Amino acid sequence: MSPASRTRRKGNMSSSYVGIGMSVLPVILAPVGVPVPFRARLVVTPLMAESPITPREKDFATWYQDVVLQGDMAEPAEIVKGCMVIKPNGYAVWERLQRELDDRFKATNHQNIYLPLLIPESFLKKEAEHVEGFAPELAVVTHAGGKQLEEPYVLRPTSETIVGHFFAKWIQSYRDLPLLYNQWANVIRWELRTRLFLRTTEFLWQEGHTAHASHEEAMEEVLRMLDVYADVAENVMAMPVIKGRKTRAEKFAGAVHSYSIEAMMQNGLALQAGTSHDLGQNFGKAFDVTFQSKEGKLDYVWQTSWGVSTRLIGGLIMTHSDDKGLVLPPKVAPRKAVIVPIFRKEEERGPVMEVAEKLAKDLGAHIDTRDGQSPGAKFFHWERRGVPVVFELGPRDVASGNIVLKRRDTGEKQVIPQTEAVAKLAETLEAMQTGLLAKAKQRLKDNTCTANSIGEVEDILRAVTAEKGGGKFVMAHLKDDPANDARIKEFKASIRNIPSVDEFDGPGKCILTGETVDRRVVIAKSY
């Protein structure tokens, strides 16, 4: 309601953790000077300008929140349940991801459209499984213009239904197909439990919606877009993923089959980073989307839908960041390099700034000219915001023709000639992008194991939580049967997907039914 009634960051939200690994803190325990009788005065210097970050080891979930907050990525909206405000540093990352994705969508012949936010409630009900899946998380508009609406509108949780309606209007003939559309939009899902970026009531995403003349063609589309997602995840976000098919129990409500990319976070939990659905003719039938084939026969279209959301940013953070804050792969970093100018005396300012400005232009770097902030404070500032490279430039460097380059991921610092700065920056960004992916791949490998009995799977995963970590991807033979999914859920894990590429030992007996299945599936705890 009123701004005055909003609450503050507190309780478990706050990191009550007091920083270590900072500078040495002189602690003076003494009555200083004047009358503070028998009251010890605690003087801690220097006082930290920005809050510390809870170490991953202590509490991974709190660490994540600290990184998001301190990295200036987002903050809870507080005045709106489960919603967040995406701040400039976070939104800029989203814009980078949007660009990378959108370019690939265009390259695969998709066009962007925009559909209404409000969907007539009856639309949701036209596909039985779809409404069942989404009903619990719908927000509904019942009043507008000062009157109760005859038919309520739901705030879109996804647009398959409204797309179905318009596809029916737009498609008559096989010549109209395929229809390859994408929408960048916000959606609302009334989730019980929210976490910044990972699951929020309102989130930003893109949803691709396509219609095809045959199932084969639709399936090609489903897998093509899954590949696009995997490409962006690995080659832009440096986040390795496992492509695969969802089990029947886990598929999208209304789909024939769903496919996903699954990433592993630093605590070993899985994150579904993107999905691509084979909708078959389900929505075609529900919305009467028909076309006349070359042979003159009337048939329902075959549809697909696919999406990734701002959740990707959560995945990005939990893949690369460390106890000092955000770490961003260069390809998604809004600012790739920042120059921190250093000068003691006023007369040093001119020469330092002159060189800084010239280099900033060559490097495409931002100069931190903020007054009243010491260089040290600036280093911490950019470090927690995940800037890949920070340059230090002081009188010493101006005199020697050098500049100090500090790399965010490794913390490595080196003095280089100014003339080599441009080349060295490019080289460092490249190395960092590659290094982050390699590190994440290694972590995925190190935390993936096989299991050959349900007891073994349960032993490995039972105690895993988002806070304590210790998660693994457990590869086991398991039949795609909702009863088996239910058994896995008993210890709060789930079948993440059935990998498209089998990197293990091929067929084996299902650990629950004994039937032969063709490969191992990924079982893990997830967000």
Next chain:
RNA sequence: CGGGGCGUGGCUCAGCCUGGUAGAGCGCCUGGUUCGGGACCAGGAGGCCGGAGGUUCGAAUCCUCUCGCCCCGACCA
């Protein structure tokens, strides 16, 4: 919906048990000294203590109701 935490300057909190008319640190503003990994000194601005009602001479503090936020769980494209 269950369990827990909590609403006090911009932020993090103390004060509440044992009512007496609001504090600290950070941040912010001014001036000066500083500046190579979170600087310091001095001065200053800023709060109807989430809301409503009650008890009382007097309420941030006690009582009742209410609104909301965060964390954990159940749920989950």
